Amino acid sequence: MRGTTREHESERMQECIDNCSNCHAACLETVIYCLQKGGHHAEEAHVRLLLDCAEICQTSANFMLRNSPLHAMTCAACAEICERCAVECERFAGDMQMEACARMCRTCAEACKEMAATGTLSGERGTLPAT
Numbered sequence: 001m002r003g004t005t006r007e008h009e010s011e012r013m014q015e016c017i018d019n020c021s022n023c024h025a026a027c028l029e030t031v032i033y034c035l036q037k038g039g040h041h042a043e044e045a046h047v048r049l050l051l052d053c054a055e056i057c058q059t060s061a062n063f064m065l066r067n068s069p070l071h072a073m074t075c076a077a078c079a080e081i082c083e084r085c086a087v088e089c090e091r092f093a094g095d096m097q098m099e100a101c102a103r104m105c106r107t108c109a110e111a112c113k114e115m116a117a118t119g120t121l122s123g124e125r126g127t128l129p130a131t
Contacts, residue, residue, distance in 0.1 A: 009118065013064050016075070016111040020061035023082060023108035027054035030089070030101040041098075046088055050101075053085035057108060064115070076116035082109035 027050045034041035034050065060078040063071040086105035092098035 012111075012118070013115065016115045017061045017064050019104075019108040019111040020057040020064075020078065023104045024054045024057040024061070026101050026104040027051070027057065027085065030097060033097045041092065049081075049085050049088050053081050053105060056081045060112060060115075072116045072119045075112040079109045079112035079116060082106070082112065 031047055031050045031054070034047055040046070056074070056078045060071065060074040063074045068074075082105040086102040086109065089098045089102035089105065
């Protein structure tokens with residue numbers, strides 16, 4: 001039975017890694033789109049948030065890929081930043097690129113919230129191993 005729980009947790013982590021990777025790509029693609037579009041799309045704060053979101057998504061995926069005992073912390077930050085990015089992207093109602101980015105950010109945020117709540121596969125919830 002324990003193996004089944006660990007496998008389920010591993011599947012959830014892989015799903016979160018995939019969501020983080022997809023969100024990273026979506027945000028970077030959206031930065032390019034926004035810079036090309038100009039105007040409000042290219043406002044400094046908006047582009048900075050997209051880049052922050054892309055970066056924390058990549059960092060969170062990396063922490064999970066190496067089974068860092070601190071991944072719950074990066075996932076919590078990722079969830080918060082993705083939520084903020086989704087809200088920002090939703091300001092551009094009717095813009096398909098912005099709406100797609102917002103959806104991806106929300107998907108990633110939900111997966112990261114779950115990972116942040118569950119902590120590590122060993123159940124240590126982000127504590128450092130004893131040295």
